[in-house]
Amino acid sequence: MADNDKIVAEKKEENRYYKWLASMIIPVLAVITGLLVGAIFMLAIGRDPVQAYIVLFNSAFGSLNGFAETLVNTTPLIFTGLAVAFAFRTGLFNIGGDGQFLIGYIASTWLGFFFQLPLFIHLPLALLGGMVAAGLWGGFAGLLKAKLGVHEVITTIMMNYIALYLVSYLTGGPLKASGFMPATPKIADTAKLMRLLPFGRLNAGFIVALVAAYIVYYILWRTTLGYEIRAVGLNPNAAEYGGIKAARNMILAMFISGCLAGLAGVTQSLGLEFRAYQPFGFIGYGFTGIAVALLGKNHPAGVVLGAFLFGILQRGSMLMQSIAGVPKEVIEIIQAIIILFVAAEYLFTLLSNRIKKYRKETSDVN
């Protein structure tokens, strides 16, 4: 009897292992395909993809400084990736990460330079204040969706541009520092995120990102709210029938999603730039966050890994351009291919069905 239980438990463990392995196949295939397509583009312009990819690898792993800088590039992508993944879990598509980034960026900067407070109050205030401002920005899209049925994709796209012009206005007008450059004044030292190493730009923002990933994991799988959010994501009608208020959860999910994307902007200011510059367009962290979330299967651990991969690509692209002569935009091409392949998961199902069918036919003949 006991033996039997043990066997069942082992089988279960084995199953879980296979399931985990199977869930990795598509992301890995997508990344390989992306890199291959990138290589084709490099070959087409007469560059050596092997050399380029070696440069890419070395830029991240060749030195401690390079590795630290890669983590700097990874930080905002963890936040925006978590934002997209969290909304996805409720069945919502937060494409507004870039706008929420900007709102977090400007709000935390304002809190950072406007107030003079001791560190233990000032830093949390700027951090959380910026975060909540972005959360409200994202939550508004959730509100429109929940109360009026307005598609959150459209609202968040529109609100991206509203945020862009709003921040452009603020940094060039009311919040502009005196002088020629369109940017806010510098934040107080008490609002700055501390640097983690004696050199480079790696700062506590990275730690905040890892903590955020853990909190997202905790909320989703260890709290009632997370259970409800996932239930609404799987089937809103069934969840409603089971007594879960879908509308409330949508608003809350978009608020939290906005908070997460906002933290990317918050750490950009408090950890790296110490002021808000006038934006001329989107940096694109929100859109890259979509790739990160897809690649990470909307799981916080996967998001951290996905963000690290794109962190390597982004950090390495500059060196690839200067050393291997490959235009840095090849990274965007690779990124797009990865998204397309993960999104078109069905393609792999189709292919494997074909192969199975083909095998069956050939075995039937035999």
Added chain:
Amino acid sequence: MLINNIISLLNTSLRMAAPLILAALGGVFSERSGVINIALEGIMLISAFMAMVGSYLTGNPWIGVLAAVFFGGLVAAVHAFVSIHLKANQVVSGTAINIFAAGVTSFMLRVMFESAGQSPSVTKVKDWTLPIINDIPILGDILGKHTPFVYISLILVVFSYWLLFKTPFGLRVRSVGEHPAAADSVGINVYKIRYIAVIMSGLFAGLAGASLSIGLLDLFVENMTSGRGFIALAAMIFGKWTPQGALLAALLFGFADALQMLAQTMGLSFIPRQFLLMAPYILTILALAGVIGSANPPAADGESYEKE
């Protein structure tokens, strides 16, 4: 002086509205058939680039227009394949295409011209002058002389209206977007209609792209669409998914853009230019929220269809 400013304002509005009208018409076809197309932005960008290349290589801007339309259709076909056949999330597919477009155009720009930022000047499409109308005072100043894209876009509004609401094909597009299963049950090929509609949206967006690089300007600038694809999307929604509505919305948004430009050149600051730039987006959200009229998308918009 004032009258001259108003004339030039209206003239500029029309000029700025043309790319929006074209891309919004594309959006109407795609979404009416049930496929969300946020790739309009990326398609316009690739087409703007190809229009420049076509004109650069041949010296004939109309070859550029053809190239733009061709590549617009091609990229849209990819979107159609991924979202109709592979049943991928249509927004994700569109996002991928937008990122690809930004990457590939900048990549090619560096490779072809070894320069970042912008291409050299190429031959742009020559303005058309309307006979008779051009001689009428005021009206002629506003409407009489424009890039052909302005007139083409206006003609295509009429054509699209006719196609969508007065022909069997239009009925099929609309039925596939509202209730694909019902359309299927009466023998309409849902996939085929959706493919045609999405590829058409690419042709329209392709023209829109050409109108930027060899119509408004005579060169390609990195990321030159700068959100126009999304404004076109907004115009389509604000115009309630109809060609005539999209036209009016695009004209309104074009007017906001022209006002912003005029204010900037005249050094006026009675209203910050950023507020004018964000006006289209705010109006669209208000429309969606039911504050201004109501905007309801086609019932099956965004849903992939699985034939049983």
